Amino acid sequence: MDLRLNNKRALVMGGGAGLGRAVALSLAAEGAHIVVAGRTQEKLDDAVAEITAAGGKASALVWDLTELNQIEARAAQAASQLGGPIQILFNNGGGPAPGTAYGQAADAWQSQFQNMVLSIIRLTDAVLPGMLEQGWGRVITNASSGVIIPIPNLAMSNTLRSALVGWSKTLANEVAAKGVTVNMVLPGRVYTDRIAFLDNARAGREGISLEEVEKKSKATIPVGRYGRPDEYGDFVAFLASERASYITGSMHRIDGGATLSV
Numbered sequence: 063m064d065l066r067l068n069n070k071r072a073l074v075m076g077g078g079a080g081l082g083r084a085v086a087l088s089l090a091a092e093g094a095h096i097v098v099a100g101r102t103q104e105k106l107d108d109a110v111a112e113i114t115a116a117g118g119k120a121s122a123l124v125w126d127l128t129e130l131n132q133i134e135a136r137a138a139q140a141a142s143q144l145g146g147p148i149q150i151l152f153n154n155g156g157g158p159a160p161g162t163a164y165g166q167a168a169d170a171w172q173s174q175f176q177n178m179v180l181s182i183i184r185l186t187d188a189v190l191p192g193m194l195e196q197g198w199g200r201v202i203t204n205a206s207s208g209v210i211i212p213i214p215n216l217a218m219s220n221t222l223r224s225a226l227v228g229w230s231k232t233l234a235n236e237v238a239a240k241g242v243t244v245n246m247v248l249p250g251r252v253y254t255d256r257i258a259f260l261d262n263a264r265a266g267r268e269g270i271s272l273e274e275v276e277k278k279s280k281a282t283i284p285v286g287r288y289g290r291p292d293e294y295g296d297f298v299a300f301l302a303s304e305r306a307s308y309i310t311g312s313m314h315r316i317d318g319g320a321t322l323s324v
Contacts, residue, residue: 063305065092065299065300065302065303065304065305066303066304066305067089067092067093067094067150067299067302067303067304068092068093068094069093069094069095070089070093070094070095070149070150070302071094071095071141071144071145071146071147071148071149071150072086072089072094072095072096072097072144072148072149072150072151072152072302073096073097073099073137073140073144073148073150073151073152073189074086074089074096074097074098074099074152074154075099075100075125075127075151075152075153075154075155075185076099076100076154076155076156076204077096077097077098077099077100077106077109077152077154078098078100078101078102078105078106078108078109078122079100079102079105079109079254079255080254080255080256080291081154081204081249081252081254081291081294081295082098082100082152082154082204083098083105083109083291084291084292084294084295084298085152085154085294085295085298085299086098086109086113086120086295087109087112087113087116087118087292087295088292088295088296088298088299089150089295089298089299089302090113090116090118090119090120091116091118091299092299092303093118094119094150094302095119095120095144095145096113096118096119096120096121097120097121097122097123097140097143097144098110098113098120098121098122098123099122099123099124099125099127099136099140100124100125101124101125101126102124103122103124106122106123106124107122109122110122121143123136123139123140123143127155127177127181127182127185128155128176128177128181130176130180130181130184133181133184133185133188134184134188137185137188137189138188141192146192147189147192147193147195147196148189148192148193148199149192149193149196149198149199149200150199150200150202150302151185151186151189151199151200151201151202152202152204152298152302153182153185153186153201153202153203153204154203154204155177155178155181155182155204156177156178157178157206157216157219157256158174158177158178158216158218158219158222159218160215160216160260160263160267161215161216161217161218162215162217163217163221166217166218170218171218174218174222175222175225178218178219178222178223178226179222179225179226179229182203182226183229186201186233189201190237190242193237193241193242194237194240194241194242196241197240197241198241198242199237199241199242199243200242200243200245200301200302201230201233201242201243201244201245202244202245202246202247202298202301202302203226203230203244203245203246203247204246204247204249205223205226205227205246205247205248205313206219206220206223206248206249207248207249207250207315207317207320207321208220208223209223209224209226209227209246209248209313210248210313210315210321210323211321211322211323215264215267216260226246227246227313230244230245230246230311231244231311234310234311234312235311238310238311243301243306243307243309243310244310244311245301245309245310245311245312245313245314246312246313246314247294247297247298247301247313247314247316248313248314248315248316248317248321249289249294249316249317250283250289250315250316250317250318250320250321251279251283251288251289251317251318251320252288252289252290252291252293252294252316252317253288253289253290253291254291257288261275261276261279262275276288282320283317283318283319283320284318284319284320285318285319286318287318288318289316289317289318293316294316297314297316301314
């Protein structure tokens with residue numbers, strides 16, 4: 063299937079590793095021109111090398127999304143590297159440390175709101191005018207299955223990512239008639255360094271082995287395994303494509319059936 067992404071201009075946040083890197087690889091494989099953005103130059107350069115070795119087009123942009131006063135300038139720099147306005151935006155930020163809902167300091171909530179929610183909103187606001195002017199665009203925001211069924215001991219993630227759900231749906235309705243789709247993707251246990259970190263944290267918290275943690279986790283997933291990053295990336299590439307032009311205002315689970323709701 064031709065996804066009609068050839069020469070589309072994409073900005074992939076967190077593109078140096080994990081789910082962001084998987085998205086960058088999948089988009090590039092379909093012919094999109096990618097800016098991979100993130101905080102670590104070495105990881106970004108490695109991602110660009112992998113993409114270009116496979117015949118794709120990519121460049122790196124060091125960018126700490128939590129620096130709110132740099133967002134507009136960095137977005138403009140990304141567009142310059144791409145040679146035109148950004149057409150596909152993959153919003154993807156880091157998650158907070160595990161923790162309970164009760165007893166968190168007020169400044170921790172405020173800091174994480176700025177890092178996880180406000181940064182995404184401001185970045186999208188910076189990119190949207192170019193999409194609206196062209197009459198075509200894709201805004202895809204990574205969240206978590208925890209926005210549907212809260213994940214124990216990930217209170218901040220459950221809470222703050224849920225704020226993006228209401229924002230994304232509202233924005234989708236505002237720009238749908240102008241050729242821009244806005245969707246969210248909700249990964250379950252797609253294996254990345256973040257999942258490895260959470261599994262190790264659980265092992266330490268419960269006093270069990272990492273192997274036992276993985277066994278317990280896989281037992282909750284109907285397909286019986288963790289997801290692969292490329293499975294996630296390929297779905298995002300479809301969602302970014304012309305083939306998905308009638309899909310907007312939606313949340314899409316990529317979790318092997320693990321979310322226990324319809």
